[in-house]
Amino acid sequence: MDHKHVEELFEWIDEAATAIEYQENSTYLEAVAGALDVLFHHAPFDDMADLLKQQLEKHLKDIELNKYEKEEIRKATQLAILKGMKGATQxxxxxxxxxxxxxxxxxxxxxxxxxxxxxxxxxxxxxxxxxxxxxxxxxxxxxxxxxxxxxxxxxxxxxxxxxxxxxxxxxxxxxxxxxxxxxxxxxxxxxxxxxxxxxxxxxxxxxxxxxxxxxxxxxxxxxxxxxxxxxxxxxxxxxxxxxxxxxxxxxxxxxxxxxxxxxxxxxxxxxxxxxxxxxxxxxxxxxxxxxxxxxxxxxxxxxxxxxxxxxxxxxxxxxxxxxxxxxx
The missing domain is CATH 3.40.50.150 (Vaccinia Virus protein VP39)
Incomplete structure (x- = not known):
């Protein structure tokens, strides 16, 4: 497992989630789920605002999902989820x-x-x-x-x-x-x-x-x-x-x-x-x-x-x- 891969994938998810959180007025954790879906489908969703679509389409050009191992994906996803759960008391x-x-x-x-x-x-x-x-x-x-x-x-x-x-x-x-x-x-x-x-x-x-x-x-x-x-x-x-x-x-x-x-x-x-x-x-x-x-x-x-x-x-x-x- 390449830790640089984990770091760069986490940064991609984090940036995409932050954009979704801001534009859609959602929680960061909900935005992470949206960012992961966008990454999986390699496209923004139809019901997203035009500005957000443009941001995500540009962001998707910077990522090549096939180069990441399963464990690298799991760890990067986990880091984003942990960020979203900070302070969660439940x-x-x-x-x-x-x-x-x-x-x-x-x-x-x-x-x-x-x-x-x-x-x-x-x-x-x-x-x-x-x-x-x-x-x-x-x-x-x-x-x-x-x-x-x-x-x-x-x-x-x-x-x-x-x-x-x-x-x-x-x-x-x-x-x-x-x-x-x-x-x-x-x-x-x-x-x-x-x-x-x-x-x-x-x-x-x-x-x-x-x-x-x-x-x-x-x-x-x-x-x-x-x-x-x-x-x-x-x-x-x-x-x-x-x-x-x-x-x-x-x-x-x-x-x-x-x-x-x-x-x-x-x-x-x-x-x-x-x-x-x-x-x-x-x-x-x-x-x-x-x-x-x-x-x-x-x-x-x-x-x-x-x-x-x-x-x-x-x-x-x-x-x-x-x-x-x-x-x-």
């Missing part, structure tokens, strides 16, 4: 750190070493940064699906996938409602943390709270298991307090009945502004015929991703664990 407007997305791609490869085809679903896909980061690391035929309730994030996800030429089918809906989707081999998500406001829909889940609102992150785990094949895997970014909250006992009992805990990897605290926001990667296997809990789960506290020596050491240990417990 939990759903946060993006999975790049190092974490890449690490989850590596873990996905280890979970599915022999499969030639794979069906993947991210029920909280946001801008599809995590999903495309994982897809870009897989050397197999993949059918991918993503869902999010936020319209702006869905527009960004679609434009992001189009530019990377990633075939992903998106659902723009509340991800805790039913999907027209056959069960998949693998569910992954950076779980939205907080309360789910729809108490009526929450009652469709075993993990709904008896009093007050249910935790959306609990319901997402149950929803993920619903859409995973028996024996399939799930990988979630979870808050470190997941198994210590007031509804943790209910969650523990549910997981014991429906899944094997395959592993839990605590992410470096340096990634998070405050310790209370620290997260881990939880790996589950849905129970099925012939599945069993590993003799020892994959448990580790990850060092800083910048500490290459410590990281190489932990990757060696993780590889050994997979050879011993999951080499099929």
């Amino acid at each position: 939990q759903q407007h946060l993006i999975t750190p790049d190092t974490v997305a890449m690490f989850m791609g590596y873990l996905t490869q280890r979970l599915f070493p022999g499969e030639k085809e794979l069906r993947i679903f991210d029920p909280a896909c946001g801008t599809a940064n995590l999903l495309t980061a994982v897809l870009n690391q897989l050397d197999k035929k993949v059918a991918a699906y993503g869902s999010d309730v936020d319209e702006t994030l869905m527009k960004l996800a679609l434009a992001n996938a189009n530019l990377q030429k990633s075939e992903i089918e998106f659902f723009h809906q509340d991800s805790l409602r039913p999907f027209l989707l056959e069960p998949v081999d693998f569910v992954l998500a950076d779980l939205p943390v907080g309360y789910y406001p729809d108490d009526v829909q929450a009652k469709e889940f075993t993990l709904h709270a008896e009093e007050e609102h249910s935790y959306s992150h609990h319901l997402f785990i149950e929803q993920g298991l619903r859409y995973t094949k028996p024996g399939g895997f799930l990988m979630f970014i979870i808050p470190n307090f997941l198994f210590e909250s007031d509804q943790a006992q209910q969650l523990n009992e549910f997981l014991r009945e429906h899944a094997h805990i395959f592993g839990m990897l605590q992410l470096p605290e340096s990634l998070f502004k405050e310790e209370k926001h620290a997260k881990s990667i939880l790996i589950l296997q849905k129970k099925g015929e012939g599945t069993k809990t590993p003799k020892e789960a994959l448990l580790a506290k990850l060092p800083s991703f910048k500490n290459h020596t410590a990281m190489a050491d932990i990757l060696g240990q993780i590889n050994q664990w997979f050879e011993k417990n999951h080499s099929s």
